[in-house]
Amino acid sequence: MAQKVEKTANGYEVLLTDGIKLEADYVVLSTLASAAQSILQDPRLDENFDQLITKSLISVYVGFDIKDSELAYDGTGFITTEGTDLKCDACTWTSRKWEHTSKNDRLLMRLFYKSSNPNYERLIQLSDDELGQVALRDIRQSLGITAEPVSCEVTKWHDNMPNYHLQHRQVVESLEQQLDTYYPGVILAGCSYYGVGIPDCIANGEQSARLVMEQASKS
Ligand SMILES: Cc1cc2nc3c(=O)[nH]c(=O)nc-3n(C[C@H](O)[C@H](O)[C@H](O)COP(=O)(O)OP(=O)(O)OC[C@H]3O[C@@H](n4cnc5c(N)ncnc54)[C@H](O)[C@@H]3O)c2cc1C
Structure with a gap:
């Protein structure tokens, strides 16, 4: 260094x-x-x-053992609007946006929780397991996916995003x-x-x- x-x-x-x-x-x-x-x-x-x-954010990757194509929407993700019931700021359908991220076409999602989010101060106190549950609720509520996830990875990015x-x-x-x-x-x-x-x-x-x-x- x-x-x-x-x-x-x-x-x-x-x-x-x-x-x-x-x-x-x-x-x-x-x-x-x-x-x-x-x-x-x-x-x-x-x-x-x-x-x-720079600002902070939390990213949560959630993987499902279902085919990416079962996601019944066109596109590669969404950004939330103000006043939404969802907690996330954005959700990327990673396996669809970057095919190489999921070799077997399994659905991989990424959710962002930014420090500008009104819920951030509470979210940053949560454990990785709890944040995984928040992300899962957001996915279920927004996309109607009912499958249980097979993987979940939470990263807290402190002062990392210009x-x-x-x-x-x-x-x-x-x-x-x-x-x-x-x-x-x-x-x-x-x-x-x-x-x-x-x-x-x-x-x-x-x-x-x-x-x-x-x-x-x-x-
Ligand atoms: C969670 C997250 C998700 C993102 N998602 C996307 C996306 O989907 N699409 C997109 O296009 N962009 C995305 N971005 C943005 C993009 O990834 C970054 O802006 C980009 O990778 C930054 O590249 P960089 O080379 O400027 O810096 P970095 O890749 O951060 O490289 C800086 C390097 O400097 C090194 N360093 C730091 N201090 C020192 C030191 N004192 N001496 C020597 N080395 C040092 C660090 O170790 C690091 O390797 C995302 C960013 C984050 C944080």
């Missing part, structure tokens, strides 16, 4: 948590913004970094300018800045690699 990036006369020194020091001409900080902020440890950047917020606001782009541009000035050759990448979806992150990873190669070929 990287602990600190420090500017040197010739480039950068990356200090790892096990004490190893690496010399680098370029550094791509592809962690969440909070980790990049603590790696750079530069108060001049804090005002911008502090505006890049939450963009209307000033997001300006904040990122301002940070980019600061890095150009104070840390030329240090590049920000990943979901905190350039899109949260996996395709965005892949595209940004490729773009970051191109940027480093372009800069390196000029020097």
Whole structure:
């Protein structure tokens, strides 16, 4: 793990948590913004970094030993509206959205409970078993599935999901300018800045690699 990036006369020194020091001409900080902020440890950047917020969520995967095709709806999931009786914010029909997640075409669902959900403070106190029951109730109520689940996996993601606001782009541009000035050759990448979806992150990873190669070929 990287602990600190420090500017040197010739480039950068990356200090790892096990004490190893690496010399680098370029550094791509592809962690969440909070980790990049603590790696750079530069108060001049804090005002911008502090505006890049992340939220928490709970994901619950529930698997059924029934065919995915028995789900009598088109599509790959739903997002709930305000005032719903359901507790979840969203439900993805994972086995239908990504076929490789269920080799035998068995139904696999994913439910999200976001920290913006009015029930979140209560839900986060529940055990994994209890959260599994909440998810099962949501599935039964919304989709009418009566089968018993054969698997259930609950994950509590603490401060892990970037939450963009209307000033997001300006904040990122301002940070980019600061890095150009104070840390030329240090590049920000990943979901905190350039899109949260996996395709965005892949595209940004490729773009970051191109940027480093372009800069390196000029020097
Ligand atoms: C529960 C959940 C469900 C999601 N579902 C979907 C979905 O269905 N579809 C979709 O498109 N997107 C989804 N996303 C969003 C998407 O998965 C993420 O935005 C994306 O994977 C982030 O990629 P990344 O490379 O920016 O960051 P990450 O994949 O988080 O990579 C950052 C890496 O930095 C490492 N790191 C942290 N600190 C340090 C350090 N100090 N030194 C070295 N390394 C460090 C971490 O260990 C991690 O490996 C989901 C996200 C979550 C949390």
